[in-house]
Amino acid sequence: MDMTREISDAGSSVSQERLIDTVRYLASDELEGRASGTDGSRKARAYIEEAFREAGLVPAGSDGYLQKIETGVGTNIIGRLDGADPPLGEEVVIVSAHYDHLGRSGDRIFPGADDNASGVAVMLEVARAQQALRSPLGRSILFIAFDSEEPPYFMTGAMGSKFFVNHPTVPIHRIAMMIGTDLLGTDPWPGWEGQLFVMGEEKCPVATSVLDAVAGIEGLAIRRLGIHMVEQFPIWGRHPFSDYAPFRDREIPFLFFTCGRPSFYHSPRDTADKLNYEKMSRIARFIFSTTVLASRTAESFRFERDGENLLSGAEVIGEGLEFVLDSRSPSKVFPGYTRLAWMALKWWRPKVRKILAKLRSGESIGQREIRVLERASLGLQSLTVKLLRR
Ligand SMILES: [Zn+2]
Incomplete structure (x- = not known):
């Protein structure tokens, strides 16, 4: 079997x-x-x-x-x-x-x-x-x-x-x-x-x-x-x-x-x-x-300090951004969201789109572009949640 x-x-x-x-x-x-x-x-x-x-x-x-x-x-x-x-x-x-x-x-x-x-x-x-x-x-x-x-x-x-x-x-x-x-x-x-x-x-x-x-x-x-x-x-x-x-x-x-x-x-x-x-x-x-x-699995597990999966990460963040910003009635879909977070996501969207196009065509991206992805990701995560409240 x-x-x-x-x-x-x-x-x-x-x-x-x-x-x-x-x-x-x-x-x-x-x-x-x-x-x-x-x-x-x-x-x-x-x-x-x-x-x-x-x-x-x-x-x-x-x-x-x-x-x-x-x-x-x-x-x-x-x-x-x-x-x-x-x-x-x-x-x-x-x-x-x-x-x-x-x-x-x-x-x-x-x-x-x-x-x-x-x-x-x-x-x-x-x-x-x-x-x-x-x-x-x-x-x-x-x-x-x-x-x-x-x-x-x-x-x-x-x-x-x-x-x-x-x-x-x-x-x-x-x-x-x-x-x-x-x-x-x-x-x-x-x-x-x-x-x-x-x-x-x-x-x-x-x-x-x-x-x-x-x-x-x-x-x-x-x-x-x-x-x-x-x-x-x-x-x-x-x-x-x-x-x-x-x-x-x-x-x-x-x-x-x-x-x-x-x-x-x-x-x-x-x-x-x-x-x-x-x-x-x-x-x-x-x-x-x-x-x-x-x-x-017979293969051995090994940790790679510098391993990255930028393309799949950028795909997720890009999809999340498009989903949020295309929403017709944000106050219904994202109750409690702040206008400021919304504006920030709008600001990141064209930049993320550009980075995503680059990664999809096989080009590499630099530290500054990686920072853009990280901030757009945090923006999405904090749309309705205070992230540092623990
Ligand atoms: Zn927990």
Whole structure:
């Protein structure tokens, strides 16, 4: 039986009902926003541990499934599926999602349905679907629910993913690739739907060939962007935004999947009823296939510091700009947008068009043109969201 068929059959065991149940529970009032070190966080942890057990994962933390973050207050949850094939099986592919959120402030609860109960729910489905595979894995797969991704821990030594990289429960040189997921439940805007952004493949040729080999899923558009397109701010410089960053900083290949920040990002309005579960089940099937192919590929993963994918990034940004600026009734399509952001996008459009034409005809572009793409990308991302509100 051919591998593509075997993987897509196994992927069809992804359950939309379970995605809904998981997000509803993690984002329920009972869990009070899952801030690290709280009762709500402990309840979330118990739920995820139980799901790991049901999916047949072997405990791979420092204490069963758990890894206490000694430098902070949180706890990572780590489970493993063994690869069948040494020496390949000694390497690991990580699939991860952070499970903490902002907790509560007085009587306001921040439920964090999209951020990041969505990623946890998808990760759990990816873990469960492995049981439906008929042939063995190559590399082992490590599933990690990271704690303490949110402020005040973000990018400090107390951040779950950073603590893991500093205190890995597997030898760090055996990590072939890290897959990070954050904010998987929404569409950018009505009319521009089904977009799944992936960053990081530009830094690893094998990651690119793995993505190329994943069978397409109807209704899901995989959009490859260089990681700098979402991180590079004017004046501020680089501002990373999720758990991939500590791995990237160690030059470990990574893929970061996200649907982007919705207008209710980091607000009490991030509730379970807002998410697109049909899209999430497509995403779970896509990430499942990516994981299995990454586990089985015989090629070795290598990080390339200077890797770029400017053309595909420019295509995405160009399409987003045209979509936004062609809208007949922006105040309806983009509620809360600012006139200033709109004007800025108008200013970038002709420049982006020129750059895109150049890249399409095979010409190379310079640093200044790359900056234009980064700023147009930030303009799009900040149309309805305050990006630096964390
Ligand atoms: Zn998040």
